[in-house]
Amino acid sequence: xxxxxxxxxxxxxxxxxxxxxxxxxxxxxxxxxxxxxxxxxxxxxxxxxxxxxxxxxxxxxxxxxxxxxxxxxxxxxxxxxxxxxxxxxxxxxxxxxxxxxxxxxxxxxxxxxxxxxxxxxxxxxxxxxxxxxxxxxxxxxxxxxxxxxxxxxxxxxxxxxxxxxxxxxxxxxxxxxxxxxxxxxxxxxxxxxxxxxxxxxxxxxxxxxxxxxxxxxxxxxxxxxxxxxxxxxxxxxxxxxxxxxxxxxxxxxxxxxxxxxxxxxxxxxx
Amino acid sequence: xxxxxxxxxxxxxxxxxxxxxxxxxxxxxxxxxxxxxxxxxxxxxxxxxxxxxxxxxxxxxxxxxxxxxxxxxxxxxxxxxxxxxxxxxxxxxxxxxxxxxxxxxxxxxxxxxxxxxxxxxxxxxxxxxxxxxxxxxxxxxxxxxxxxxxxxxxxxxxxxxxxxxxxxxxxxxxxxxxxxxxxxxxxxxxxxxxxxxxxxxxxxxxxxxxxxxxxxxxxxxxxxxxxxxxxxxxxxxxxxxxxxxxxxxxxxxxxxxxxxxxxxxxxxxxxxxxxxxxxxxxxxxxxxxxxxxxxxxxxxxxxxxxxxxxxxxxxxxxxxxxxxxxxxxxxxxxxxxxxxxxxxxxxxxxxxxxxxxxxxxxxxxxxxxxxxxxxxxxxxxxxxxxxxxxxxxxxxxxxxxxxxxxxxxxxxxxxxxxxxxxxxxxxxxxxxxxxxxxxxxxxxxxxxxxxxxxxxxxxxxxxxxxxxxxxxxxxxxxxxxxxxxxxxxxxxxxxxxxxxxxxxxxxxxxxxxxxxxxxxxxxxxxxxxxxxxxxxxxxxxxxxxxxxxxxxxxxxxxxxxxxxxxxxxxxxxxxxxxxxxxxxxxxxxxxxxxxxxxxxxxxxxxxxxxxxxxxxxxxxxxxxxxxxxxxxxxxxxxxxxxxxxxxxxxxxxxxxxxxxxxxxxxxxxxxxxxxxxxxxxxxxxxxxxxxxxxxxxxxxxxxxx
Ligand SMILES: Nc1ncnc2c1ncn2[C@@H]1O[C@H](COP(=O)(O)OP(=O)(O)OP(=O)(O)O)[C@@H](O)[C@H]1O
Ligand SMILES: [Mg+2]
Numbered sequence: 017x018x019x020x021x022x023x024x025x026x027x028x029x030x031x032x033x034x035x036x037x038x039x040x041x042x043x044x045x046x047x048x049x050x051x052x053x054x055x056x057x058x059x060x061x062x063x064x065x066x067x068x069x070x071x072x073x074x075x076x077x078x079x080x081x082x083x084x085x086x087x088x089x090x091x092x093x094x095x096x097x098x099x100x101x102x103x104x105x106x107x108x109x110x111x112x113x114x115x116x117x118x119x120x121x122x123x124x125x126x127x128x129x130x131x132x133x134x135x136x137x138x139x140x141x142x143x144x145x146x147x148x149x150x151x152x153x154x155x156x157x158x159x160x161x162x163x164x165x166x167x168x169x170x171x172x173x174x175x176x177x178x179x180x181x182x183x184x185x186x187x188x189x190x191x192x193x194x195x196x197x198x199x200x201x202x203x204x205x206x207x208x209x210x211x212x213x214x215x216x217x218x219x220x221x222x223x224x225x226x227x228x229x230x231x232x233x234x235x236x237x238x239x240x241x242x243x244x245x246x247x248x249x250x251x252x253x254x255x256x257x258x259x260x261x262x263x264x265x266x267x268x269x270x271x272x273x274x275x276x277x278x279x280x281x282x283x284x285x286x
Numbered sequence: 287x288x289x290x291x292x293x294x295x296x297x298x299x300x301x302x303x304x305x306x307x308x309x310x311x312x313x314x315x316x317x318x319x320x321x322x323x324x325x326x327x328x329x330x331x332x333x334x335x336x337x338x339x340x341x342x343x344x345x346x347x348x349x350x351x352x353x354x355x356x357x358x359x360x361x362x363x364x365x366x367x368x369x370x371x372x373x374x375x376x377x378x379x380x381x382x383x384x385x386x387x388x389x390x391x392x393x394x395x396x397x398x399x400x401x402x403x404x405x406x407x408x409x410x411x412x413x414x415x416x417x418x419x420x421x422x423x424x425x426x427x428x429x430x431x432x433x434x435x436x437x438x439x440x441x442x443x444x445x446x447x448x449x450x451x452x453x454x455x456x457x458x459x460x461x462x463x464x465x466x467x468x469x470x471x472x473x474x475x476x477x478x479x480x481x482x483x484x485x486x487x488x489x490x491x492x493x494x495x496x497x498x499x500x501x502x503x504x505x506x507x508x509x510x511x512x513x514x515x516x517x518x519x520x521x522x523x524x525x526x527x528x529x530x531x532x533x534x535x536x537x538x539x540x541x542x543x544x545x546x547x548x549x550x551x552x553x554x555x556x557x558x559x560x561x562x563x564x565x566x567x568x569x570x571x572x573x574x575x576x577x578x579x580x581x582x583x584x585x586x587x588x589x590x591x592x593x594x595x596x597x598x599x600x601x602x603x604x605x606x607x608x609x610x611x612x613x614x615x616x617x618x619x620x621x622x623x624x625x626x627x628x629x630x631x632x633x634x635x636x637x638x639x640x641x642x643x644x645x646x647x648x649x650x651x652x653x654x655x656x657x658x659x660x661x662x663x664x665x666x667x668x669x670x671x672x673x674x675x676x677x678x679x680x681x682x683x684x685x686x687x688x689x690x691x692x693x694x695x696x697x698x699x700x701x702x703x704x705x706x707x708x709x710x711x712x713x714x715x716x717x718x719x720x721x722x723x724x725x726x727x728x729x730x731x732x733x734x735x736x737x738x739x740x741x742x743x744x745x746x747x748x749x750x751x752x753x754x755x756x757x758x759x760x761x762x763x764x765x766x767x768x769x770x771x772x773x774x775x776x777x778x779x780x781x782x783x784x785x786x787x788x789x790x791x792x793x794x795x796x797x798x799x800x801x802x803x804x805x806x807x808x809x810x811x812x813x814x815x816x817x818x819x820x821x822x823x824x825x826x827x828x829x830x831x832x833x834x835x836x837x838x839x840x841x842x843x844x845x846x847x848x849x850x851x852x853x854x855x856x857x858x859x860x861x862x863x864x865x866x867x868x869x870x871x872x873x874x875x876x877x878x879x880x881x882x883x884x885x886x887x888x889x890x891x892x893x894x895x896x897x898x899x900x901x902x903x904x905x906x907x908x909x910x911x912x913x914x915x916x917x918x919x920x921x922x923x924x925x926x927x928x929x930x931x932x933x934x935x936x937x938x939x940x941x942x943x944x945x946x947x948x949x950x951x952x953x954x955x956x957x958x959x960x961x962x963x964x965x966x967x968x969x970x971x972x973x974x975x976x977x978x979x980x981x982x983x984x985x986x987x988x989x990x991x
Contacts, residue, residue, distance in 0.1 A: 088763060098779045105779045221519070225427035232426045235988060257522075270749065277423030280468060284428070284523035 024118045027079030033062070035071035036204050040184050045072050048189040057186065059193030064204075064241025067167045069123045075212050080121035080164055085130035091137045107153055116141070119162035121273070126181055127146045127167040134186050137250050137279060141165055142187040163177040195227070209247030209259055215256065219243045222260060225281045226268060233274040238264045245279050256286040299328045306357065313350035319763040323354075334364050341376055344741060347734045352383055353483065355395050366402045407412045410464035411453045419492050421450070421471045428475050431661075432973070435471070437624040442577040443474035444586040445483065456573050457465035466621050466924040469527050469574035469967035472520075475574060483587075487580035490560065505578045507556045511546040518549065530574050539570065555813070592666050592965040595673050598658045603676035605652060609644060622865055625674040627659070638663060649692040654961055690698040698925035704895045708854070711931035721890040723857040728848060731879030733871070737943045739831040743979065750983050757804075757840055757991055764796040770794035771809050773797070804841045806990060807897050812859060813913035815886040822914050823882050824953055825978040829912070830877045834869045836983045841991070842903065844872075850883035852920045857890045860882070865902060887924055888917040892947075907945045908989065912982065915953035917963075930963045948989060952978060 019095040045068075048055050048235045066082070073080035083094065115122035128136060142146050146159040167188065169180055196204060198220050206216040218241065227237030242264045249259035265278040291297060297305075297518055306320035306327075313854035314320060328578040338360045345353035356376055363372040375398065394401075414437045422435045425448065438449030449469055454463040477483065487504060494500035513531075533541070542563055545555050567576075577580045596881035605625050622645060630639040640652045640659050651659070662669060707716040739989060740747065740868045766777050774797045778953040781792050810833070812826055830846060851857035862880065863873045892911070899907045926931070947967035951960065952975055960969060970985060973977050 097776055099775065105783060124663060135560070186308070224430075228427045228430040229423060233423050241712065272749075273419045274423055276420045280420065280424045281427045282522075283526070284472070284520045286522050 020118065023114065024079045024120065025080055027118065027120055028077075029070050029074040029080055031168050032074055033067060033070040033090060034207060035067050036113060036196065036200055037075065038064070038193070038196050038200065041068065041193070042075070043191070045193055046076070047077060049164050050162070051140060052144075052146065054167070056188035056190040057166065057168040057193060058171055058190055059168075060170055060195070060236060060239060062241030063193045063195050064124065064240060065193055066123075068078055069166060073121050076121070078164070079115075079118055081111050081115040081120045082123045082125060083117070084125045085134070087129055089130040089134055091134050091237050092152075093109060094134060094137060095148065097154070099151065108149070112138070112141075113148060113150060113157060114210075116157045116159050116163055119160040121164045123166045123266065125168050127169055127184075135181065138165060138167075139184070139187065142184075179257070188243070191249070195223070195237075195240060204240060204245050205243045208244045210251045211247045215250060218256070219246055219260075220284055222264060222285050225276065225285075226264065229274070229277070232278065233271065242267060248267065257282055260286065291332075294332060294335075296330075296332050297328070302327055302335070305339055306342065309339070309346050310357070312346070313354050315878060315961050318354070319696055322416040323357045327357065329360060330364065334369070337364070337369055337372070337698065338988075339836065341373070343731045344378070345380065345638065347737060349383060349388060349391075351388060352379070352391055352395070353509060355392055359395055359398060359465070362919070363398055366398065368672040371402075371405045374405065382820075395461050402527050404675060408453075410458055410460050410463065412460055412467055413453045414450060414467075417464060417467050418450075420465060421448075424468065425471055425475055428472065430691045433475065434974070440473065440577050441470040441574070442958075443477060444579070444582045445478045446586055446590065448474040454573075454584065465526055466530060466573050469530055470524075472516070472523055472527075472578055473509060473512055473574060473576045477508065477578075480509055480512055480552075482553055482556075482578070483580060483583045485557060487553075487557075487578055490557050494565060496565065499568065500560065501578055502567045503563060504556065504560055504563060505575050506572065507543060507546060507559055508553075508578070509572060509575045510543045511551050511553075511556050512666050514551065529576065530938055531572055533570055533572075535570060539572075543718055556598040564814075573826035587665060591662070593661050594658050595682055597958045598655060598673055599676055600663065601655045601961065602674060603651060604962050605649065605655065606644060606676050623676060625676065626671075628668050629663070629669065640909050657858060675902065690837050690963055704897075706888055706890045707936035709930060709932045711935075718880060721857050721887065723851075723859055723890050723894050725859045725861060728860045728862050728876040728879045728881075730872070730875030731877075733878055733880070735877050735878040736829060736831055736874045739979075740826045740835070743828070743832060746980060747832060747835050750832060750980075751839045752981075753987060754836045754839045757769065757987065764798045767798040769795045769796055769798065804840070804842055805905035806908060807899060807906070807987070808842060808844040808908040808910060808990075809899050810846045811891060811895050811909065811911045812846065812848045812862070812880065813886060813911075814850040814880060814883050815914070815918070816850075816882045817918075818888070821975050822978075823880065825975045826912060827877055827880050828979040829982040830880070831874075832979050833874070833983050833986065834863075834877070836986075838869055842947070845898070846877075847891075848880055849888070850885060850910060851887050852884040853922055854890075854919070854924075857887050859891060859894055879916045885919040886913065886917050886929075887919040888913065888929065891934040892933065892936035892940060892962065896943055896945060897937070899940075900943055906990075909945050909947045910982075910986065910989075911947070913949070913951055915951060916959070934963045934965050937964065941967070946989075948985070950978075950982060950985060 045055060049072075058066070061066055069080060071080070083089075092110065093124060094110045094112040096108055096113045098105045099108050109117065110123055112124075114120075124130075124138070137148070140149060141159060142165055144165070148157040148159065149155075150157060169185075195201060201220045201223070202213065202216040204221055205211065206213055209216075213217070218240075223238045224241050230237045246256075246259045246263035249263055250256050256261075261284040263280065265275060265282060268278065270277060291301070301836040303320050306323055307314065310320060327335060330338070338357060341360075342357050345356055346925045356379070360372065363375055367375060377396075379391045383392045410596045418435050419439075422433070433443075434447040436447050436449055437452050438451070439451070442449050442453060450467060450470055451734065452896055456466060457463050481901075487501075491497045491500035491504060492630075492894050492912070513524060513527045542559060545551060546559060550554070571784060582981045587726065603627070606625075610623075624645055626643045626646075628641040628643070638660075640651065640656065642649050642655070662673060705719045706721045706723060707722040709715075710717050765774050767774070774795055777792070777795045780797055787789050800835045810830070812830070818826060834846075843865050844863070846862035848860035848862060849858065850860070862876045863869065867873060888911075892909070895909060899909060916925070917933045918925045919929065937947045937949075949967050949969035950955050950972060951962050951969060952972045960971065970981070972981050
């Protein structure tokens with residue numbers, strides 16, 4: 017196996033990830049992929065965006081290169097840099113360049129967290145040029161047809177510092193993710209954690225109550241992810257109230273009165 | 287001055303006396319000395335001594351006299367009440383001082399034994415003030431909408447506000463007393479949720495020989511019926527309720543109420559049971575029964591329906607106008623501007639989905655329209671066609687009316703004043719050089735206001751500071767530095783290449799961590815119009831104190847200005863804090879001095895502030911306005927639509943200039959015109975003034991986090 021094939025292999029999603037479709041997001045994604053239009057996943061934290069990407073990568077049989085963006089992420093972190101090996105300098109691709117060469121799906125998670133100048137390097141890749149200029153080597157990488165760029169973005173932040181620029185967002189097909197409907201979310205929680213249907217139903221009920229508090233004490237309600245965490249604790253024998261306190265209530269806020277109210281809500285359900 | 291003993295050692299008499307003299311100077315005389323206070327205080331443990339000195343310092347800023355009396359009585363108070371109790375005793379006396387007189391405050395301090403008795407009872411009580419916020423959030427979580435919580439004589443609800451008693455002292459443990467509160471709140475919510483008020487309760491009890499007693503029984507029966515409903519959806523809560531169902535029911539009542547526990551039991555069953563019951567005895571006195579006042583519920587419901595109908599029609603008018611502007615090409619006459627709605631069939635527990643059509647074409651309803659429709663559906667079960675007729679009487683109507691009346695000439699610029707255009711929506715043009723704005727300083731107020739706010743909100747401020755610290759910007763790596771804590775590999779590699787090529791090794795080969803600067807400039811614009819008088823003004827000032835404390839941690843550049851004025855020729859901007867001014871005594875004094883003035887000509891203030899913000903070097907510019915509702919000015923027609931449109935236009939201008947406007951409005955009735963006026967800006971509505979102090983800081987955190 018040559019090195020590139022080997023590299024591609026390590027990014028492949030080998031077995032089918034568990035993903036419950038919420039609407040027609042899979043079809044839309046496939047259509048965008050077929051038309052080589054990059055995709056923007058919008059949605060609150062923990063609602064299944066990453067899981068969906070894994071699922072789609074598996075379904076399309078493409079390697080998936082994921083980059084979690086943070087505010088120190090520079091353009092060279094994405095594109096690549098020189099390293100010293102022995103007495104020689106060697107160019108090493110960053111994940112974005114690697115993904116372009118591999119014809120992979122490149123998923124930039126939480127793009128707004130990255131430095132502003134970083135988002136600019138993806139612009140030529142995200143329009144119909146589909147190229148990645150590598151400034152340091154003078155190379156211009158041309159994306160093969162299999163390549164796809166995907167970003168995720170949480171519009172729930174109202175921060176003026178974290179708005180996605182129009183020139184960036186208008187290059188993408190946007191898929192909107194929300195929390196799954198109650199019945200579906202129950203099924204996900206039960207399936208991911210092994211708790212029984214009744215417990216899953218109660219966890220989803222707690223989640224609904226916390227989501228009611230969005231904007232009234234909470235910046236964001238409990239995500240599916242938090243329910244999965246709580247469910248896992250319960251499945252291991254932790255009493256439900258304690259599991260919810262640790263996995264749902266505490267992660268949501270530090271504000272004493274909101275904490276107290278959340279504890280009361282959990283105690284109403286369990 | 288002698289050195290201050292370590293924090294564990296008791297303060298000796300000499301030091302105590304010096305300190306007290308310093309603090310109480312203003313009221314000391316030969317007959318009234320600091321020395322007289324010393325014996326009592328010297329015997330206290332150090333933490334208590336610190337406690338007394340701390341509070342003497344605070345009280346003395348309002349009244350040295352009161353501080354002296356406090357110091358004299360403090361040893362006994364501490365012995366009787368402990369620190370927490372003594373603090374409550376003192377704070378009560380200070381409140382009396384603020385509200386009434388020195389004489390009354392002094393009497394309050396002296397009546398220590400009365401206070402001690404009350405304090406004792408209080409120790410176990412769950413109190414409304416302490417519980418209200420948690421209960422309000424609890425209800426919001428249950429109901430998915432905001433139910434107000436207020437104190438009242440007895441527990442009941444009008445379906446918008448839940449009234450709860452001032453305190454619950456039934457049990458020896460406070461936690462159990464709180465449980466009673468929680469049970470009452472939940473039951474009040476359940477009354478609305480499970481349609482207690484869908485039957486004509488007033489008629490049902492009026493036939494009885496003793497209507498008051500019949501009403502009490504109906505309330506009890508509803509507690510039984512709703513408790514059973516909660517078993518299914520909120521088992522934890524139902525368990526709590528069961529624990530409070532004392533006294534136990536005797537066999538006759540038990541069998542009489544059995545039908546109410548059936549899953550499908552509705553209010554009709556309750557009334558049937560009520561008719562069959564023997565009403566000669568009072569109902570069992572369960573502690574959490576929520577009373578019924580059907581007449582008040584009807585009034586509130588009728589008012590809400592009316593309000594929401596108007597609000598919906600207003601929103602739809604705005605939507606129609608917006609759509610017309612977007613598609614102006616089509617012939618005006620062909621479109622009647624008629625809305626229609628298609629509703630999904632009702633299903634248990636779920637909201638009905640609504641599709642909205644304008645002249646047959648589907649349109650996306652704005653968020654506020656969608657929530658209004660849902661709320662109307664909850665009340666009426668349907669959406670009558672006239673609710674979909676845009677605008678209507680009493681609502682904000684977007685048609686061109688007369689502009690400002692009176693003199694028409696542009697104003698002359700004069701020294702120290704700035705002149706601004708104003709948007710005249712009727713003409714669809716600016717009125718040139720229309721407003722004159724002068725800047726002045728806020729006259730400093732009583733700094734004790736700030737101190738008191740700092741005291742009152744001490745824990746909250748500490749918490750705010752912590753959350754703001756988290757925003758402060760992470761460490762960031764600076765590359766190609768001459769010194770640093772790591773090697774910059776990119777630079778080193780390039781350097782090696784230089785060396786290989788026979789050049790010199792460059793000096794800048796390191797990376798250094800550096801705290802990133804948040805390049806933000808924020809302007810807070812505070813409403814100082816006459817209508818803020820009282821609570822709102824207090825809340826605004828407290829909000830600024832909390833905000834400044836929190837921003838101090840963050841280091842963002844900010845300025846605070848107030849605005850008011852009277853007529854277009856006398857608009858005023860009051861400086862509280864300039865961008866380059868530190869948050870110190872002068873600023874605190876000016877915050878305290880923010881006082882209600884005249885009117886609210888908001889547009890010109892926003893324009894001026896926009897200009898000032900643009901002069902600031904910053905990557906992100908933020909404008910936060912704090913106001914209590916509609917723009918308004920004296921006499922010249924700014925009130926109403928003209929002012930709303932001008933404010934809207936000024937916000938557009940700010941946005942176009944690259945500023946992020948954000949509006950915080952304290953107003954309950956503001957709903958109908960706000961979305962329109964704030965078109966370009968994001969906004970929040972604060973419907974409880976008491977929350978304002980926290981909300982301003984938390985909005986800021988969200989905006990810039
Ligand atoms: N539709 C779904 N099908 C299966 N699992 C789901 C689904 N939605 C959410 N989950 C569960 O929720 C968890 C969190 O989802 P995921 O990590 O994909 O969130 P995310 O949207 O990427 O969040 P973030 O924005 O914080 O990265 C998953 O690990 C999975 O257990
Ligand atoms: Mg993710």
